[in-house]
Amino acid sequence: MQLTGAQMVCECLVREGVSVLFGLPGGAILPFYQTLAEYPDLQHILVRHEQNAGHAADGYARASGKVGVVVATSGPGATNLVTPLATAMMDSVPIVALTGQVPRAAIGRDAFQETDTTGVTAPITKHNYLVMDTADIPRVMKEAFHIARTGRPGPVLVDLPRDVLTERAEFDYPDAINLRSYKPTLEGHAQQIKRAAKLVRDARRPLILAGHGVSISGAFAELQELAEKAQIPVITTLLGIGAFAGDHILSLGMPGMHGQAHNNWAIERSDLIIAVGMRFDDRVTGRLSAFAPNARIVHIDIDPAEVGKNVGVTVPIVGDARRVLHALTLEVEPATHADWLKEIDVLREEHPFVMPESERLLPQYVIREICEATDGRAIVVTGVGQHQMWTAQHYVFKEHNSWITSGGLGTMGFEVPAAMGAAFACPERTVWSIAGDGGFQMTFSELATIAEHRVPVKFAIINNNSLGLVRQLQDLFYDRNRVSVEYSGNPDFVKLAEAYGIWAVRVSDKADVRQAIDDASAVDGPAIIDFRVEREENVYPHVPAGGSVFEMIEGPPTPTAEDVPAWRP
Amino acid sequence: MAPVETHTITALVQDRPGVLARIAGMFSRRGFNISNLAVGHSETPGLSRMTFVVEGDDWVVEQVTKHLYKLIDVVQVYDISAESIVLRELALLKVRSNAENRPEIIQIVDIFRASIVDVTKDSLVIEVTGDEEKVDALIELLRPFGLREVMRTGRIAMSRGSGTTGGRKGTKASVDQSAPDAEVVP
Ligand SMILES: Cc1cc2nc3c(=O)[nH]c(=O)nc-3n(C[C@H](O)[C@H](O)[C@H](O)COP(=O)(O)OP(=O)(O)OC[C@H]3O[C@@H](n4cnc5c(N)ncnc54)[C@H](O)[C@@H]3O)c2cc1C
Ligand SMILES: Cc1ncc(C[n+]2csc(CCOP(=O)(O)OP(=O)(O)O)c2C)c(N)n1
Numbered sequence: 051m052q053l054t055g056a057q058m059v060c061e062c063l064v065r066e067g068v069s070v071l072f073g074l075p076g077g078a079i080l081p082f083y084q085t086l087a088e089y090p091d092l093q094h095i096l097v098r099h100e101q102n103a104g105h106a107a108d109g110y111a112r113a114s115g116k117v118g119v120v121v122a123t124s125g126p127g128a129t130n131l132v133t134p135l136a137t138a139m140m141d142s143v144p145i146v147a148l149t150g151q152v153p154r155a156a157i158g159r160d161a162f163q164e165t166d167t168t169g170v171t172a173p174i175t176k177h178n179y180l181v182m183d184t185a186d187i188p189r190v191m192k193e194a195f196h197i198a199r200t201g202r203p204g205p206v207l208v209d210l211p212r213d214v215l216t217e218r219a220e221f222d223y224p225d226a227i228n229l230r231s232y233k234p235t236l237e238g239h240a241q242q243i244k245r246a247a248k249l250v251r252d253a254r255r256p257l258i259l260a261g262h263g264v265s266i267s268g269a270f271a272e273l274q275e276l277a278e279k280a281q282i283p284v285i286t287t288l289l290g291i292g293a294f295a296g297d298h299i300l301s302l303g304m305p306g307m308h309g310q311a312h313n314n315w316a317i318e319r320s321d322l323i324i325a326v327g328m329r330f331d332d333r334v335t336g337r338l339s340a341f342a343p344n345a346r347i348v349h350i351d352i353d354p355a356e357v358g359k360n361v362g363v364t365v366p367i368v369g370d371a372r373r374v375l376h377a378l379t380l381e382v383e384p385a386t387h388a389d390w391l392k393e394i395d396v397l398r399e400e401h402p403f404v405m406p407e408s409e410r411l412l413p414q415y416v417i418r419e420i421c422e423a424t425d426g427r428a429i430v431v432t433g434v435g436q437h438q439m440w441t442a443q444h445y446v447f448k449e450h451n452s453w454i455t456s457g458g459l460g461t462m463g464f465e466v467p468a469a470m471g472a473a474f475a476c477p478e479r480t481v482w483s484i485a486g487d488g489g490f491q492m493t494f495s496e497l498a499t500i501a502e503h504r505v506p507v508k509f510a511i512i513n514n515n516s517l518g519l520v521r522q523l524q525d526l527f528y529d530r531n532r533v534s535v536e537y538s539g540n541p542d543f544v545k546l547a548e549a550y551g552i553w554a555v556r557v558s559d560k561a562d563v564r565q566a567i568d569d570a571s572a573v574d575g576p577a578i579i580d581f582r583v584e585r586e587e588n589v590y591p592h593v594p595a596g597g598s599v600f601e602m603i604e605g606p607p608t609p610t611a612e613d614v615p616a617w618r619p
Numbered sequence: 620m621a622p623v624e625t626h627t628i629t630a631l632v633q634d635r636p637g638v639l640a641r642i643a644g645m646f647s648r649r650g651f652n653i654s655n656l657a658v659g660h661s662e663t664p665g666l667s668r669m670t671f672v673v674e675g676d677d678w679v680v681e682q683v684t685k686h687l688y689k690l691i692d693v694v695q696v697y698d699i700s701a702e703s704i705v706l707r708e709l710a711l712l713k714v715r716s717n718a719e720n721r722p723e724i725i726q727i728v729d730i731f732r733a734s735i736v737d738v739t740k741d742s743l744v745i746e747v748t749g750d751e752e753k754v755d756a757l758i759e760l761l762r763p764f765g766l767r768e769v770m771r772t773g774r775i776a777m778s779r780g781s782g783t784t785g786g787r788k789g790t791k792a793s794v795d796q797s798a799p800d801a802e803v804v805p
């Protein structure tokens with residue numbers, strides 16, 4: 051069958067089961083758009099900015115477990131994808147990006163809207179392709195989806211010169227993938243699993259550190275079985291939240307910089323850490339030389355390059371979390387670890403994680419109320435900053451695949467488009483975007499898209515009129531020298547919502563919080579709540595970057611006179 | 620100062636546009652130092668063989684190997700430092716010379732079992748093969764005559780005996796060693 055390149059791309063998308071793509075057209079990619087009209091099964095969501103299309107594909111992928119697809123034109127369209135690709139790369143999110151490119155003969159001549167897209171994106175994609183022959187499209191597309199979703203997932207970009215899209219060639223769709231150089235290891239090494247089981251048997255203070263890889267692998271039941279069989283408490287990284295039910299008796303919470311203090315103390319005392327699907331990020335470990343000084347480490351990860359990268363490992367196990375955990379659970383003996391669990395309870399009493407009490411509107415309170423109103427069962431998307439950390443601490447997730455946040459890159463602005471993408475992926479679920487006033491203003495142009503499609507995302511803007519987390523850094527580590535962190539000219543978010551025809555309400559009183567949340571939930575379509583929260587609130591605990599548990603600041607200093615520092619523009 | 624530890628790594632890679640850029644980009648992004656790089660076709664059509672000399676300890680080499688493997692175009696990676704191998708480099712050296720000093724230069728060239736591949740009335744081009752130390756030594760001896768140009772291919776390596784290079788052992792087992800602490804973002 052002879053097809054144009056553009057038709058081939060569409061045929062391949064259909065064969066991959068794609069139903070939604072996010073994008074914005076332009077000259078180089080136009081042949082693809084003109085062809086898209088022939089494929090009613092491919093719903094294209096036209097966005098206001100390609101960065102947002104990329105984050106929307108990311109949110110779509112994280113919520114659905116499927117590959118997200120984003121489309122952009124050459125040059126500026128493609129460079130606008132840099133941030134979302136880097137975000138997805140850091141957090142192992144499967145995305146396929148399709149970009150237009152100038153015609154083959156023009157490549158390398160600084161043609162109009164030419165950028166070396168594969169060059170620019172090489173370090174922020176798992177792999178990328180510049181297609182120079184139309185007949186290659188079926189193979190490349192099939193490989194791109196395969197690489198994006200298998201092994202350690204990640205973004206793959208396919209750059210399509212305009213004339214490759216218009217040219218006709220035989221559409222020869224390959225039955226199988228033949229990548230001799232890419233064969234992820236899924237099955238854990240049996241001997242290593244036995245060694246790990248032996249360590250578990252001998253351990254007195256074992257801990258499981260579960261990460262994002264558990265969710266990616268869908269190893270929820272396997273993780274729970276291991277934890278319960280050997281009675282090992284589970285700590286979840288920021289991206290591991292939701293991999294283990296937050297209300298399970300063995301769930302301890304988050305480790306690291308802003309994790310509940312008892313977790314860092316438990317890690318300090320532990321004699322065995324079973325790390326699974328997590329990569330010992332510096333936000334988790336703090337100073338490496340002081341991290342888990344008493345523990346031997348079993349590291350289960352699908353990416354061999356993660357094993358031994360940051361911390362020394364006693365038993366490395368390369369493989370898929372689900373299979374390895376299953377095999378390990380068969381090998382370990384049932385245990386109770388009663389003394390250790392008691393010891394952790396004491397740690398919890400000594401280092402309590404308290405919800406601050408106040409008559410004023412505290413951000414933590416807002417998040418707890420949203421959690422209650424949604425019974426911990428919403429899909430929750432955040433931006434980056436204080437509101438993100440408070441959500442991680444105070445929203446107790448009862449469902450898997452429900453927590454969507456930019457962890458590794460920490461991309462502000464993620465909260466608007468990623469929430470939109472998640473809502474497209476899971477129309478039957480409630481999606482809350484807990485947004486910073488800073489981040490929201492980076493990407494709120496997508497409210498137009500949200501309004502057009504009546505996407506039922508509920509936004510809770512945690513409005514502290516500031517870049518709160520940076521202000522916190524200045525207060526704690528720069529002698530309260532507040533520079534360039536105040537947003538005194540924020541728009542009236544309620545009026546802004548009105549401009550888009552979106553329901554909105556402002557809340558300044560604690561007493562009105564729950565009503566506003568319920569009202570927003572009842573709206574058939576998008577809704578925005580502008581929560582005017584206490585702006586001097588800090589996230590605790592706070593382990594200084596590169597510090598250890600011994601330097602952890604567990605709470606605010608005992609209150610002194612109201613010597614609130616000045617804000618400098 | 621202790622001499623820098625180096626390792627010879629060979630990799631079989633898909634012969635595709637951009638593969639060298641990907642590999643070079645990965646090295647620079649991750650802060651790995653390569654003092655030497657040679658690329659050429661391998662015995663298999665479609666595959667190139669690269670030889671790198673990597674500066675660093677076992678931990679660095681393990682990281683380099685694993686990150687090379689992460690690149691989709693990389694098929695096979697071997698650290699062959701511990702194997703019995705033949706190391707060779709080829710260099711072309713252009714030296715100023717005249718009738719007076721030519722015999723002296725020829726004598727040096729003979730001692731190194733190098734050869735003269737071009738002669739003019741005021742220059743010589745010398746071809747030498749050997750390991751880096753030999754090439755370095757020849758260069759130093761010729762420098763006083765006026766070294767006009769030096770071109771070196773970089774190290775290539777092959778294991779001795781009938782087995783294929785790196786065939787005896789692949790990637791080394793994981794070394795139990797932590798990364799050094801690094802300065803991080805506040
Ligand atoms: C402001 C801010 C503050 C932060 N503070 C903290 C903090 O206090 N605590 C904290 O924990 N984080 C914190 N983070 C997040 C942190 O930066 C990292 O993003 C996070 O710790 C990474 O979690 P992870 O290793 O579980 O997930 P990822 O980085 O996504 O890594 C996933 C790992 O799982 C592996 N994997 C993938 N698929 C599989 C599979 N099928 N089987 C097995 N393994 C698989 C991957 O190879 C990878 O190693 C913060 C981020 C921000 C922006
Ligand atoms: C794109 C981007 N720019 C800058 C930063 C650095 N940064 C981290 S948190 C933060 C403040 C975020 O402010 P806001 O969205 O209002 O959230 P808050 O901390 O106030 O809850 C900034 C500027 C970032 N993470 N991302």
Ligand SMILES: [Mg+2]
Nearest residue numbers: 487488516518
């Ligand atoms: Mg803010």
